[in-house]
Amino acid sequence: MDNVRKTAFSGVQPTGRITLGNYLGAIRNWRPLQDEYNCLYCVVDLHSLTVTQVPAELRKNTMDLVALYIACGIDPDKSSLFIQSHVHEHAELTWILDTIAYVGEMNRMTQFKDKSRKHADNINMGLMNYPVLMASDILLYQTDLVPVGKDQLQHLELARNLAERFNNRYSPTFVVPEALCFQNGCSIKSLQEPTAKMSKSDPNENAVITLFDDPDTIRRKLRRAVTDCCSEVRFAEDKPAISNLLTIYSLTADESIADAEKRFDGCGYGVFKDAVADAVISVVEPIQREQKRLAADKSYLENVLKQGAEQAERTARKTLDKVYRKIGLIGRVR
Ligand code: TRP
Numbered sequence: 153m154d155n156v157r158k159t160a161f162s163g164v165q166p167t168g169r170i171t172l173g174n175y176l177g178a179i180r181n182w183r184p185l186q187d188e189y190n191c192l193y194c195v196v197d198l199h200s201l202t203v204t205q206v207p208a209e210l211r212k213n214t215m216d217l218v219a220l221y222i223a224c225g226i227d228p229d230k231s232s233l234f235i236q237s238h239v240h241e242h243a244e245l246t247w248i249l250d251t252i253a254y255v256g257e258m259n260r261m262t263q264f265k266d267k268s269r270k271h272a273d274n275i276n277m278g279l280m281n282y283p284v285l286m287a288s289d290i291l292l293y294q295t296d297l298v299p300v301g302k303d304q305l306q307h308l309e310l311a312r313n314l315a316e317r318f319n320n321r322y323s324p325t326f327v328v329p330e331a332l333c334f335q336n337g338c339s340i341k342s343l344q345e346p347t348a349k350m351s352k353s354d355p356n357e358n359a360v361i362t363l364f365d366d367p368d369t370i371r372r373k374l375r376r377a378v379t380d381c382c383s384e385v386r387f388a389e390d391k392p393a394i395s396n397l398l399t400i401y402s403l404t405a406d407e408s409i410a411d412a413e414k415r416f417d418g419c420g421y422g423v424f425k426d427a428v429a430d431a432v433i434s435v436v437e438p439i440q441r442e443q444k445r446l447a448a449d450k451s452y453l454e455n456v457l458k459q460g461a462e463q464a465e466r467t468a469r470k471t472l473d474k475v476y477r478k479i480g481l482i483g484r485v486r
């Protein structure tokens with residue numbers, strides 16, 4: 153790895169329903185970082201085990217997501233693209249960080265509380281430990297920058313706290329990472345309930361556009377999206393539904409919100425929603441085509457993953473060795 157460049161790390165869970173919100177809020181912003189940073193982009197399969205998975209589906213979703221990363225412009229020759237479980241240091245550092253994370257602070261994490269409510273029949277230790285595993289992902293690579301959606305800021309804050317706590321207790325070991333949050337895309341909302349985020353796990357399919365939806369489905373979901381009163385296409389706090397659609401339009405049509413408001417002035421919601429659908433489809437369709445092509449090429453993907461894991465492991469190993477030494481574990485003689 154190039155030592156002058158700073159390091160960026162990010163990841164998405166392979167749950168199969170990568171949403172337009174995930175794309176606009178996070179993945180879309182990964183590509184431009186590749187020319188400036190040492191980038192590591194990870195498919196975080198261990199995280200997805202915190203909710204019940206069907207093994208065959210998890211396997212398929214993981215490879216589909218690898219192909220999607222590349223289709224979204226992640227270049228395996230510029231970045232390390234890998235699967236979390238291929239680099240066992242992630243799980244090992246999690247154990248160490250667990251011993252300095254407090255039950256009280258883990259109990260207060262918003263996403264843990266939300267998920268405990270949603271999966272009341274399966275509040276497993278992994279769910280509570282999820283943010284520590286995420287901190288390990290980040291800290292193993294001495295990451296400077298973490299491009300994520302706004303919903304992940306609390307998790308990032310925990311990673312920073314754990315890094316500082318470890319550094320203070322032993323001696324400087326981890327870089328304390330910063331979030332890189334892109335203003336607009338960070339908060340794409342549900343199409344049915346525009347005050348809640350567009351979430352992969354939403355049981356209402358009409359609320360969520362996924363990157364795997366075909367064009368007709370995308371158009372239908374947008375036509376059914378809830379709206380606000382007065383048929384006015386304007387971005388305003390008291391118009392959360394239309395503001396959300398305007399944000400989606402602005403990001404996919406690459407036009408400012410102000411210009412979009414002018415363009416759709418007096419048009420009515422029907423025309424506006426169709427234009428949003430056109431813009432979304434024009435972004436999603438080429439990605440889907442490329443994703444399909446890549447997903448069919450297993451041996452190419454396996455090569456990419458092999459190279460990615462080897463690159464990632466070198467740095468991860470170095471960090472973990474240092475951590476073990478500092479806390480008083482005896483290094484193994486080889
Ligand atoms: N928790 C993140 C999400 O749901 C995924 C994730 C896991 C992640 N590890 C990470 C994101 C490390 C950034 C960095 O979106």
